[in-house]
Every structure is written in structure tokens, then in C-alpha cells.
Amino acid sequence: MDLESIPGVGEKTARALSELDDPERALRAGDVAALATAPGISQGRAARIARGAIRHDHDDPGGFLATDRAREIYREVLSLLTERTVTDYAAQRVETFYPSSQRSRIEQVQTFAREAITREPSRAVLDALTGVEPLATPGDVRVRERCLATTDAERYAAAREAIPELSVEIVEDAQGLAELARGYSTVIALDESFTGVTVEGDVQVRPDALDHPAEIVPERPLSFFARNRDRITAAIAVHRAADIDPPSDCDIDALEDGLSRLEADGTVAGDDELDRLTVAVDDLDAAVGTAETVANDHLREAIRKEDVTIEGSDLLSLVERGAGVDSLLSRELADEFAAAVAAAREHLIDALDLDSGEAEVARRIFGDEPTFPVERDEDATARLREDLTAAKERRAGKLKRDLAADLADQRAGARDLVRNALELDVELAVARFADEFGCTMPEFVWGADSADTRAGFGIEAGRSPLLDEPLADIDPVDYDVSGVTLLSGVNSGGKTSLLDLVASVVVLAHMGLPVPAEHARLRRFDDLHYHAKTQGTLDAGAFESTVREFADLAQGGEGSLVLVDELESITEPGASAKIIAGILEALAANGATAVFVSHLADEIREMAGFDVTVDGIEAVGLVDGELEVNRSPVKDHLARSTPELIVEKLATEAGAAGADAASATAAESARTNGGTETVSEPQFYTRLLEKFE
Numbered sequence: 022m023d024l025e026s027i028p029g030v031g032e033k034t035a036r037a038l039s040e041l042d043d044p045e046r047a048l049r050a051g052d053v054a055a056l057a058t059a060p061g062i063s064q065g066r067a068a069r070i071a072r073g074a075i076r077h078d079h080d081d082p083g084g085f086l087a088t089d090r091a092r093e094i095y096r097e098v099l100s101l102l103t104e105r106t107v108t109d110y111a112a113q114r115v116e117t118f119y120p121s122s123q124r125s126r127i128e129q130v131q132t133f134a135r136e137a138i139t140r141e142p143s144r145a146v147l148d149a150l151t152g153v154e155p156l157a158t159p160g161d162v163r164v165r166e167r168c169l170a171t172t173d174a175e176r177y178a179a180a181r182e183a184i185p186e187l188s189v190e191i192v193e194d195a196q197g198l199a200e201l202a203r204g205y206s207t208v209i210a211l212d213e214s215f216t217g218v219t220v221e222g223d224v225q226v227r228p229d230a231l232d233h234p235a236e237i238v239p240e241r242p243l244s245f246f247a248r249n250r251d252r253i254t255a256a257i258a259v260h261r262a263a264d265i266d267p268p269s270d271c272d273i274d275a276l277e278d279g280l281s282r283l284e285a286d287g288t289v290a291g292d293d294e295l296d297r298l299t300v301a302v303d304d305l306d307a308a309v310g311t312a313e314t315v316a317n318d319h320l321r322e323a324i325r326k327e328d329v330t331i332e333g334s335d336l337l338s339l340v341e342r343g344a345g346v347d348s349l350l351s352r353e354l355a356d357e358f359a360a361a362v363a364a365a366r367e368h369l370i371d372a373l374d375l376d377s378g379e380a381e382v383a384r385r386i387f388g389d390e391p392t393f394p395v396e397r398d399e400d401a402t403a404r405l406r407e408d409l410t411a412a413k414e415r416r417a418g419k420l421k422r423d424l425a426a427d428l429a430d431q432r433a434g435a436r437d438l439v440r441n442a443l444e445l446d447v448e449l450a451v452a453r454f455a456d457e458f459g460c461t462m463p464e465f466v467w468g469a470d471s472a473d474t475r476a477g478f479g480i481e482a483g484r485s486p487l488l489d490e491p492l493a494d495i496d497p498v499d500y501d502v503s504g505v506t507l508l509s510g511v512n513s514g515g516k517t518s519l520l521d522l523v524a525s526v527v528v529l530a531h532m533g534l535p536v537p538a539e540h541a542r543l544r545r546f547d548d549l550h551y552h553a554k555t556q557g558t559l560d561a562g563a564f565e566s567t568v569r570e571f572a573d574l575a576q577g578g579e580g581s582l583v584l585v586d587e588l589e590s591i592t593e594p595g596a597s598a599k600i601i602a603g604i605l606e607a608l609a610a611n612g613a614t615a616v617f618v619s620h621l622a623d624e625i626r627e628m629a630g631f632d633v634t635v636d637g638i639e640a641v642g643l644v645d646g647e648l649e650v651n652r653s654p655v656k657d658h659l660a661r662s663t664p665e666l667i668v669e670k671l672a673t674e675a676g677a678a679g680a681d682a683a684s685a686t687a688a689e690s691a692r693t694n695g696g697t698e699t700v701s702e703p704q705f706y707t708r709l710l711e712k713f714e
């Protein structure tokens with residue numbers, strides 16, 4: 022893929038993206054998290070790039086969200102999805118869902134969403150997801166106790182390239198190998214010519230080493246698993262909790278078993294022998310010190326208790342020979358000394374849990390020659406330390422090689438496993454959104470003939486996800502529009518909320534996602550123009566630019582959905598009605614679908630040069646001073662306004678109280694006022710009501 026062909030990706034960004042492991046995969050999968058690891062690419066930018074790549078794939082011209090309010094609606098519904106993700110990955114990934122006018126893109130996401138809404142977002146799965154993150158690249162591994170050796174300069178360069186974790190040394194001959202073996206625990210000779218050479222130390226001849234780096238440096242594959250151990254373990258937990266099949270290339274049990282043997286620092290855990298050797302190396306000095314104390318305490322106690330009888334001539338000869346107390350010890354306390362040394366050796370062997378070969382070396386730390394105080398033999402101690410350390414490294418190396426071999430085939434599986442868990446989070450966010458807002462998949466009318474393309478939209482039992490009320494408190498709304506429509510209605514009847522509902526349904530549907538309604542059917546739109554209510558009258562300049570905007574819009578075509586809320590507030594009512602009528606005429610002529618909310622519906626209808634439909638959100642009555650509203654617009658019906666409703670109520674109440682009394686009183690007053698009729702209260706209401714008709 023030519024990265025620069027993606028909208029919004031220039032030369033510099035393309036260079037940054039090409040530094041990723043697999044930029045094409047990340048772009049194709051909408052893996053915003055991976056894209057954001059490219060140098061200098063922020064998360065927001067990564068999401069825009071991913072959307073650009075999708076648009077490129079689907080030949081999508083973009084620009085579906087044509088106004089600020091349309092973009093706001095998109096951000097709001099998107100945030101409802103984001104709030105329902107657990108991982109940062111999923112939160113970024115949902116940013117790649119955007120409303121598209123392209124059927125192929127809509128259907129692509131629909132396929133994903135249909136599957137997603139069947140998922141069960143259980144607490145256990147959501148909890149397990151908290152530990153899942155995209156896999157991290159382990160830091161550079163350096164292994165100091167092993168080296169590669171060769172006599173050949175070319176092989177030297179190849180080795181440095183293939184196995185950068187180890188030092189590579191040039192040697193002349195076997196003598197050189199022997200010298201290296203003194204400084205390294207293991208030397209791996211790369212030249213065939215060394216086969217059969219015997220040198221002291223751990224020297225292996227492996228001409229094939231560069232082809233099998235994982236055998237030479239098991240730390241390399243292990244560092245990947247060690248760095249990602251917790252993430253992979255969490256992904257395993259997600260699969261178990263959600264009861265979903267692992268990817269075909271992943272053996273969960275083997276992976277879990279391997280990970281349980283791996284420490285976070287890349288060493289192998291849970292091996293008794295390695296633990297024993299590690300403790301023995303660490304505790305060697307302290308244990309030798311304690312063994313010395315054991316011997317000396319023993320000997321001191323024995324000497325204190327002992328009555329040493331020595332003949333004068335013997336003493337004299339000892340003194341004349343300049344012999345010290347050691348000779349006396351060996352002569353007189355040989356048994357006690359032997360017992361003290363035996364106790365020291367036993368302590369050391371026990372404390373370090375040494376095997377018989379190691380015990381043999383350990384015994385030499387305390388010699389048989391009597392001395393007081395008893396002291397360690399430093400050379401023997403160093404020898405034991407070397408032996409134990411070499412045994413420990415051999416053991417650790419073997420364990421690492423075994424574990425690396427066990428895990429070697431699991432790497433791709435682990436990658437897929439984590440990816441699946443992260444993708445499941447995206448699906449669960451969609452499932453939870455759909456569940457909590459009572460959503461269904463919308464039905465698109467794709468047809469190309471004019472009857473179909475004029476289908477507009479139809480919503481049954483829709484509930485705006487932008488209302489701040491619990492779902493149960495929202496009245497479901499039905500609304501069906503094709504062509505250009507005026508929507509009248511009582512104050513606070515829910516007109517704005519209805520436009521928000523229509524916009525949310527249309528935006529979500531074009532994102533390929535479920536919509537908040539029991540059923541929704543709509544045509545494919547090219548763009549959404551939603552104009553929110555303007556606050557207050559605009560000054561001349563602002564008014565002019567608004568009219569220009571609408572002039573632009575009126576050029577807009579058959580694929581546009583136009584939602585406008587109370588445009589009349591931009592200027593005085595008479596002029597507003599004329600302007601709105603003009604815009605409606607143009608939109609109708611161009612075949613757009615439109616809903617204009619207005620309190621001037623009647624006036625606009627009069628002025629429009631075509632038969633514009635007027636729907637109405639009606640108050641069905643007043644209950645305790647509060648309007649009771651039927652939130653679903655009645656088709657082809659101009660809604661009565663709130664004042665009309667109140668006058669009607671007053672007229673009815675006054676009428677019921679005394680229509681008869683009123684006419685009697687009127688006749689009486691006519692008489693007393695010399696024929697001039699005064700207007701009673703019921704008459705006032707009745708006449709007022711007539712003016713509304």
C-alpha cells in the first residue's frame with residue numbers, strides 16, 4: 022500500500038508509519054494503538070489516519086458530517102461507546118467508526134456489529150479485560166555470560182548482525198578459545214574447524230548457531246513472553262470468562278503452563294534444583310562463616326572442659342622447639358578437633374543442601390590439620406563457589422532452552438489471543454451500548470430507483486441516547502419523513518430531542534452500528550446538515566453569512582438530510598417565515614430530505630410555493646398545570662400551541678361554570694347600560710379561542 026495515498030498522510034507521516042512493524046496490518050485493522058506508537062503520531066492523529074485509510078479503501082469522499090451540530094452529535098454518540106470500553110485500545114479503536122456514505126463501509130461495520138450485539142458482557146469478562154493491553158516490544162536483551170567465537174571476519178560480522186545479544190570474539194586458534202572460556206561460562210565456537218578440539222570449560226562448537234538463534238539465546242523469545250506475561254495471562258482469562266474459542270494457532274493450556282514457569286525478569290521459575298543452586302551461591306559466604314563459628318564454639322567448649330595433663334619434659338621439648346598451641350591440639354585434643362571440623366562440614370553441607378559431589382568440595386573448606394581458631398580455606402571456598410555458579414548457570418540455561426522451545430510455537434498464537442481479547446472489548450462496548458439504549462440494527466433501503474431514494478427515514482419507538490434520563494423514563498417516539506417537512510409543536514414538547522434522535526439514528530446507522538429504536542428504516546444519505554437553534558437574533562453580518570450558508574445548502578442535493586431547529590430566531594418572524602419558505606422550496610426541488618422545526622409552521626406553509634407537509638407534536642392536555650404531550654408527531658397536522666391550549670382550557674372551565682348565567686348577566690347589563698354590551702369572562706375566552714382557529 023502506498024501510504025501517501027491515504028488522505029491526510031504526507032511524506033513525513035508516511036515515513037513515521039513505515040517504522041512500524043507492519044503498518045499495513047495496523048491500518049487495515051484500524052489498530053489506532055499500534056499506529057500511535059509511530060514516532061510523532063499522537064492518538065488523535067492515529068485515529069484520523071486510520072479513518073483516512075478506511076475512506077481510501079472504500080472510495081469514500083468523506084464529509085458526511087456537514088455542520089458543527091452534526092459533528093457534535095457524532096462525538097456524543099461516540100463518547101457513549103468509548104465510555105463502555107474497558108481497555109485504552111478499544112477506546113481508541115472505536116474512534117475508527119465514523120459515518121460513511123459508502124454502502125461497502127456501512128455493510129462492513131454492520132457485519133461486525135451484528136456479531137457484536139450477540140455478545141454477553143458479563144462482569145467476569147469485563148474484570149478480566151482490565152489486565153489486557155496491546156503486546157509490548159521487549160527491551161534489548163544482553164547476555165553477558167555467553168559469547169560467540171570465530172576465526173573468520175565475515176562470520177564475525179554475520180554473527181553480530183544475527184545475534185546482537187551476545188558478544189562476538191575473534192580468536193586465532195584453540196588456545197584463544199581456552200582463554201575465552203576462562204572469562205565466559207559458555208563459549209560457542211562458530212567454525213567447523215573447531216570440531217573435536219578439547220579445551221577446558223564449557224565450549225560448544227555450533228557452526229549452525231546463526232540459523233538457530235533461539236537455541237543460542239533462549240533469552241530472546243523468553244524476553245517477549247516475560248515482558249508480556251501479565252497481558253497474555255489476562256487475555257487467557259478473558260477467553261475463559263467469555264467462553265470463546267482461542268485462535269486456531271494458540272494452545273491455551275500449553276501457553277499458560279509455559280507462562281507459569283516464567284518470571285517477569287525472563288528467568289525460569291518453579292525449578293527446585295535451580296532454586297537450590299541459586300540459594301547455595303547466594304548463601305555460601307554466610308554459611309561458611311556460620312560453620313566456622315560452629316567449629317570454634319565446639320572446640321572452645323571442649324578445651325574449657327578438658328584437663329590437659331602434660332609431662333614437664335614434653336612441655337619443655339615443645340617450648341624448645343617453638344611449637345605453638347596447634348601442636349598441643351594435635352597431640353592432646355585430636356579427637357575434639359576432628360569432631361569440631363566434622364560439625365562445621367556437616368553444618369555447611371546441610372545449610373546449603375549440597376549434593377554429594379558438591380559436598381566433597383565443601384569438605385575441603387575445613388582442613389584436617391588442627392588449628393585454633395578454625396578458619397576456612399579460601400581457595401576451597403572459591404572453588405565451591407565456581408562449581409555452584411557453573412552448575413546454576415548450566416541449569417538455568419537448560420531450563421531457558423527447554424522453556425523457549427516449549428513457547429517457541431506459541432508466539433503468533435499469543436499475539437492473536439491478545440488481539441482477540443482487545444477486539445472483544447470493542448464488541449462488548451457495542452453490545453453494552455446497544456443493550457443500554459434499546460438498539461436494533463437499522464434497515465437500509467439501498468435501492469437506486471427514485472421511489473426508494475426518496476424513502477427518507479422511519480423510526481419506530483426511538484429513544485434519544487442524548488437525553489439525560491434513564492431509558493425507562495423516555496417516551497418512545499415514532500417518526501417517519503420523506504421529502505421536506507415542517508415540524509410544529511408545543512413548547513418543551515420534545516422537538517429538539519426528536520431532531521437529536523433522528524440525527525443520532527442516522528449517524529449511528531451510517532457508522533454501521535445499531536440505532537436506539539425498536540425499528541428503523543432509512544435511505545443512504547450523502548451528508549447530514551443539522552443546524553441547532555440559534556440563540557437570539559443575529560446581527561446583520563452573522564445573518565448574512567447564515568443566509569449564504571443556507572443558499573449553499575439549498576444547492577445541495579438529493580442525498581442530503583437537513584435538520585434545522587427554529588431557524589426563525591435569527592431574525593424577525595415575518596422575514597424568517599419568508600426565508601424558511603424559500604429554503605424549503607429549494608430543498609424540495611432538489612429532492613433533499615428535511616425536517617424544519619418551527620413555531621411559524623403555519624405562516625411558512627402559506628408562503629411556500631409548494632404543498633409542504635406540516636407535522637405536529639401535540640399536547641394532549643394539561644395535568645396539574647403541566648402539559649401532557651404526545652411525543653410522536655402527528656402526520657399532516659399543525660400542532661396547537663401552548664397558549665391556544667391554555668385559552669381553550671380556560672374557556673372550557675369558565676363555560677362549564679356558567680354559560681347560562683353569562684347570557685342572563687349579559688342581557689341584564691345591556692339593559693342597565695343603555696344597550697351597550699359588556700364582555701364577560703367566558704365570552705372573552707371564547708372570542709380569544711376563535712382567533713386561534
Ligand SMILES: Nc1ncnc2c1ncn2[C@@H]1O[C@H](COP(=O)(O)OP(=O)(O)OP(=O)(O)O)[C@@H](O)[C@H]1O
Nearest residue numbers: 494495496497511512513514515516517518519652
Ligand atoms: N421522548 C421524550 N421522553 C421523555 N422526555 C422527553 C422526551 N423528549 C423530550 N423530553 C423532555 O422534554 C424536555 C424538552 O424537550 P425539548 O427541548 O426537546 O423540547 P422542544 O419542543 O424542543 O422545546 P422548545 O419548543 O422550548 O424548543 C427535555 O428536556 C426532556 O427532558
